[in-house]
Amino acid sequence: MNKLVTIKNDKPVTSSLQVAKIFDKNHRDVLKAVDDLKKGVAQNFADLFYEGQYTHPQNKQKYRIFYMTKDGFSLLAMGFSGKKAIKFKLEYIDAFNKMEQQIQNGGFNVPTSMSEALRLAADQQDRIEQMKPKVLFANAVETSDSSILVGELAKLISQNGVDIGAGRLFKWMRSNGYLISGNRSDRNLPTQKSMDLKIFEIKERTYNNPDGSVRVTRTPKVTGKGQTYFVNKFLKGIQ
Incomplete structure (x- = not known):
């Protein structure tokens, strides 16, 4: 469960457990926040969140977990405040955007940590900058x-x-x-x-x-x- 953004059903998602870890929150509180959101976005909830289970690595018991899309994460993170929270929100959304871009380009590497996701985003931007002159100038040249x-x-x-x-x-x-x-x-x-x-x-x-x-x-x-x-x-x- 250490992946910042992963792929499920061909879509980039993150998990409530990962959000709790990154934002230093109790997982129960994150689950409750998602449950509360369900009351307000009942019709669209399935497009933003879906519930699953994970096995705890220590006691081997199964617990609830929510997976969420970028829009679901954005809606959930609206309630998080503080300077660190803002930083993490931006980094999360950037990781989502880069993952979506890689999927659209026909391939992707799933980042396994926040530092890897940021490095992946930087590498992607470098490739875009390197390709820009060639695209502007025309590939045939x-x-x-x-x-x-x-x-x-x-x-x-x-x-x-x-x-x-x-x-x-x-x-x-x-x-x-x-x-x-x-x-x-x-x-x-x-x-x-x-x-x-x-x-x-x-x-x-x-x-x-x-x-x-x-x-x-x-x-x-x-x-x-x-x-x-x-x-x-x-x-x-x-x-």
């Missing part, structure tokens, strides 16, 4: 074989809420060592650092001039990996 111009990358970054144009993006890339700077013929071409990271490639095109000479142009283009790399940076506020 990660494996895309197509590269784009720096100006097109600026538009993508702007579409994700960061105000930046092509000129400022070129300047930022030169200042941060991704593109070559200075007044030289290879200005705005990828640096060795960028090529090693495989976030840029150089596209060469050959033109035949009217006089018979050949002109070669070299254009920096951002690879699929580079697009994700730069969008992540700007969405994290690294500018």
Whole structure:
């Protein structure tokens, strides 16, 4: 009975025994509080609470226990007061929310203690934050074989809420060592650092001039990996 939130009938629930333990109350008093609630929410009681039995680990006798959904817990906990009570309420509801979210995502790990539930919630939030740039940017970019111009990358970054144009993006890339700077013929071409990271490639095109000479142009283009790399940076506020 040491689980903060568990699964019964495919729903996240907690128990009256666990609530009594966490809120430092006598289990009899928690049972009475639930019985009192039944009088006021008779029609909806079965959606919030259902009664069961548990075996006491010491005397091996069976005793009453209530299992409750998040809404049932919220209704019960309304009567609990004090700073610690408020803290526990928030932690409990957060654990319920994370459990529901994991079930909706197709899988879950049941937390076995309050510290594990809080750690689970923190881990889940980290995963959400890590995935956010990829979701905003579109899943296809990660494996895309197509590269784009720096100006097109600026538009993508702007579409994700960061105000930046092509000129400022070129300047930022030169200042941060991704593109070559200075007044030289290879200005705005990828640096060795960028090529090693495989976030840029150089596209060469050959033109035949009217006089018979050949002109070669070299254009920096951002690879699929580079697009994700730069969008992540700007969405994290690294500018």
